[in-house]
Amino acid sequence: MRIGIVNDLPIAVEALKRSLALKSRHQIAWVACNGAEAVALCAKDTPDLVLMDLLMPVMDGIEATRRIMAGSPCAILVVTVSVGANAWRVFEAMGHGALDAVDTPALGTGNLGTSAAPLLAKIDILEKLIVDRSGMHGTMPHEVIAASAARQNCLLAIGASAGGPAAVAKVLSGLPKDFSAAVVVIQHVDEQFAAGMADWLTRDSKLPVRVAREGERPVAGVVLLAGTNDHLTMLAGGQLGYTPHPREYVYRPSVDVFFQSITRHWPGDVVGVLLTGMGRDGAVGLKALRNQGRYTIAQDQASSAVYGMPKAAATLGAAVDILPLDQISPKVVAAVSGRK
Numbered sequence: 001m002r003i004g005i006v007n008d009l010p011i012a013v014e015a016l017k018r019s020l021a022l023k024s025r026h027q028i029a030w031v032a033c034n035g036a037e038a039v040a041l042c043a044k045d046t047p048d049l050v051l052m053d054l055l056m057p058v059m060d061g062i063e064a065t066r067r068i069m070a071g072s073p074c075a076i077l078v079v080t081v082s083v084g085a086n087a088w089r090v091f092e093a094m095g096h097g098a099l100d101a102v103d104t105p106a107l108g109t110g111n112l113g114t115s116a117a118p119l120l121a122k123i124d125i126l127e128k129l130i131v132d133r134s135g136m137h138g139t140m141p142h143e144v145i146a147a148s149a150a151r152q153n154c155l156l157a158i159g160a161s162a163g164g165p166a167a168v169a170k171v172l173s174g175l176p177k178d179f180s181a182a183v184v185v186i187q188h189v190d191e192q193f194a195a196g197m198a199d200w201l202t203r204d205s206k207l208p209v210r211v212a213r214e215g216e217r218p219v220a221g222v223v224l225l226a227g228t229n230d231h232l233t234m235l236a237g238g239q240l241g242y243t244p245h246p247r248e249y250v251y252r253p254s255v256d257v258f259f260q261s262i263t264r265h266w267p268g269d270v271v272g273v274l275l276t277g278m279g280r281d282g283a284v285g286l287k288a289l290r291n292q293g294r295y296t297i298a299q300d301q302a303s304s305a306v307y308g309m310p311k312a313a314a315t316l317g318a319a320v321d322i323l324p325l326d327q328i329s330p331k332v333v334a335a336v337s338g339r340k
Contacts, residue, residue, distance in 0.1 A: 001025065001026050001027070001047075001049050001050040001123070001127055002027050002028075002029040002047040002048045002049075002128070003020060003026055003027065003028055003029060003047055003049045003050070003051060003123075004029045004030050004031070004032065004038065004041060004042065004047040004049070004050045005017070005026075005028060005030075005031045005032070005050075005145060006031075006032045006033075006034075006035065006037075006038040006052045006053055006056070006064065007031075007032075007033070007049050007050065007051075007053040007059065007079070008033045008034055008053065008057060009053075009274065011107060012046065012081070012104050013031055013326075014107065014287070015019055015103070015105045015106065015107045015115075015116075016017070016051055016079065016104070016119075016338060017040065017106060017318075018105075018107070018110065018112055018116075019105045019115075019116035019119055020146060020254060021136070022112070022113060022116055022120065023120060023123075024050075024129050025133045028046070029045060030045060030048040031304045031335065033056070033063075034056045034058040034059055035056055035058065035059030035060055035067075036058045036059040036064070036065025037058075037065055037328060038050065038052070038064050038068065039059070039067045039068055039071070039340070040283075042068045042071070042072040042074065043071055043072045043134075044280070045295060046072045046074050047074060048074065048075065048127075048130055049074065049075045049076070049077060049123065049126060049127075049130070050068065050074060050075070050076045050077070051067060051077055051078065051079045052076050052078050052079065052098065052198060053078075053079060053080050053095070053104075054078060054080045054086050054089045054090070054093065055080070055086070055127065055285075056087075059090075061078065061080070061089070061093055061297065062089060062092045062096065065078075065093045065096045065098050066097075067095040068097075068131055069096055069097035069305055069306070072200060073097065073306065075099055075126050075129070075130050075278070076093070076097060076098040076099060077098070077099060077100055077101070077102065077122055077123065077126060077320070078090055078093050078094075078098050078100070078101035078102070078158050079101070079102055079103075079104050079105065079119065080101065080103070080104060081104050082103060083101045083102065083103050083192070083193075084138070087193065087196040087200075087215055088200060089166045090193065090248055091196070091200045092164070092165075092166075092191075094161065094163070094164065094165045094166075094189070094303075095164075095165040095166025095167075095169070096137065096166070097129075097162045097163045097249060097276075097305040099126055099129070099161070099188070099278065100122055100125075100126065100188075100190060101190070101193070101329065102118050102119050102122045102190075102230060102244060103118065103119075104119075105118075105119055109313075118289075121167055122307050128250040129183055129250060129251075129278055129279050130278075132173055133162050136326060137139060144231075144331025146229070153268025153269065154180065154181035154182070154220075154269045154270070154271065154273070154336050155181060155182050155183075155184065155266055155269070155270050155324040156181045156182070156183045156184070156270075156271045156273065156332060157183075157184050157258065157259060157261065157262055157270060157271070157272050157273070157276075157289075158171060158183065158184070158185045158186070158188070158273045158275065158284070158333065159185075159187075159255030159258070159259065159272075159273070159274050159277075159282040159286075159309070160185070160187050160188070160273065160274075160275035160276060160277055160307055160309075161188040161251070161255075161277025161278055161279065161281065161306070161308075162188075162276060162277050162278045162305060162306040162308070163185070163275075163276035163277065163305025163306050164187045164188070164189075164275055164277060165187065165189075165197060165200070165201070166240070166305070167276050167304075167305070167325055168185055168187060168201060168275065168298065169201055169204045170325050170326070170328075170329075171273065171275070171325070171328050171329050171332070172201060172204065172205040172207065172209070173204040173205060173206075173329070174326075174328070174332075175205070175206065175207060175220055175329060175331065175332070176333065177204060177206040177207065177221075178219050178221070179206075179207060179220070179221055179333070180221070180337070181220055181271065181336045182218030182219050182220050182221075182224075182225045182228075182335055183218070183222065183223040183224065183226075184212065184218055184223075184232070184240075184258070185201075185223060185224070185225045185226065186226045186232060186253055186254070186255045186258045186282075187225065187226065187253075187254070188251060188252070188255075188281070190229065190279065191227060191228045191229045194211050194226070194227035194228070195211055195227065198225045198227075200210050200212050201223070201225070205223060206224055207223050208221075208222055208223065209223040209225060210222075210223070210224065210225065210332070211224070211225050211226075211227030212224035212225060212226055212232055212240050213240070213242065214241055214242055215240065215242070216239065216240055217237075217238050217239055217240070217314050218238070218240065218283045222246070224240070226253040226258070228242050228253070228254065229252050229253070230242040230243055230244045230252070231243050231245070231246075231249070231252065231254045231257040231258065232253050232257075232258050233257055233258060233261040234258065234261040234262050234264070234266050234319070235261075235265055235266040235326060236265050237262040237265070237267075238265065238266060238267050238268075242266070243257075250279075251279065251281035253336050254281055255274065255281045255282030255285060255309070256281050256282055256284050257281075257285075258285070259272060259282060259284075259285025259286060259289055259312045260284070260285045260336055261294055262285075262289065263285075263288045263289060267325035269294070270289055270294045270295075271295050271296075271297070271332055271335050271336060272285075272286050272289040272294055272295070272296040272297070272298055273292075273296075273297045273298075273299075273328060273332065274286050274296075274297070274298045274299065274309055274310055274313050274318070274319070275299045275304070275309070275310065275325075275328075276299055276303075276304040276306050276307070276309070276310065277306055277308055277309035277310070278306045278308040278309070279308050279309060279312075280308065281309055282309050282312075282313065283309060283312035283313040283315070283316050283318055284316070284318075286298065286313050286316075286319065287313070287316045287317070287318035288319040289318075290317075290318055290319070290320060294336045296313075296318060296319050296320050296321075297319055297320065297323055298310040298313040298314055298318065298319035298321075298322050298323075299322075299323065299324075299325055299328065299331070300322050300323055300324050300325075302324060303324045303325040304325075310322070310331070
């Protein structure tokens with residue numbers, strides 16, 4: 001892959017260069033010392049992947065991510081000295097389309113291979129996503145639009161990836177505090193960020209948001225967020241569980257795995273929503289929900305930070321409605337209350 005490096009610290013740039021050199025298939029496209037320089041370089045020479053620092057002079061990594069995704073979109077991995085200490089900045093960058101985050105490898109602290117391993121593992125995963133992001137081809141016929149969702153025992157299932165934190169926050173902010181459906185969110189995010197993301201989402205949500213626990217059942221008025229690198233799935237009887245299978249699936253946690261498990265095991269009605277994201281995870285699962293007569297929504301292109309997953313859903317005819325982000329919550333509330 002051709003990779004751009006964005007970092008104002010020479011020692012960090014050197015650590016990234018040496019780490020990438022451990023994998024001969026990676027080439028450095030360019031190095032930028034601040035966000036503004038990165039935006040300009042991306043416009044002239046868009047790489048396959050950008051390694052984006054967060055704290056830089058002139059323009060920080062959050063704003064640079066926003067501008068790159070708006071003008072010359074490409075895969076962005078946040079690489080910063082301490083992901084944990086900058087969690088809220090990571091979520092802001094992911095809200096603008098960054099795919100993941102990892103600590104900067106350290107030089108002079110031992111074996112470089114060990115220090116670089118987390119970074120190179122993330123890049124390996126993103127490389128698969130980049131190859132896969134071309135999406136699905138072909139179309140399928142549209143069936144009759146689903147009837148309204150039931151007013152009792154209803155589940156709102158939301159899937160998202162790149163750009164997802166901000167999109168999910170927007171949808172949750174539009175749900176009333178007396179919302180009568182249970183909510184489960186599948187966001188492609190490393191497990192080390194899950195608890196922090198739940199707290200971050202709570203800022204704008206009238207409903208409590210927390211990480212889903214093994215064996216619990218979704219309940220009305222509570223938002224549960226998939227919280228490990230395994231797949232969250234619905235088990236017989238409506239309980240939630242985590243599973244490593246399918247192990248080869250690059251999307252973790254997978255929206256498709258959860259959506260398809262709902263079609264088998266959720267005892268009530270479902271509203272399925274697929275938001276911004278790279279690739280096509282969730283499209284097949286959303287289609288399975290629609291085939292059961294569920295109400296399904298995909299985010300439209302104009303409001304998506306990355307129009308990959310919703311586009312795949314639209315191609316499949318998986319969505320009853322394709323909507324701008326700001327119209328999704330009202331439609332969901334209307335469906336759950338029986339007014340759609």
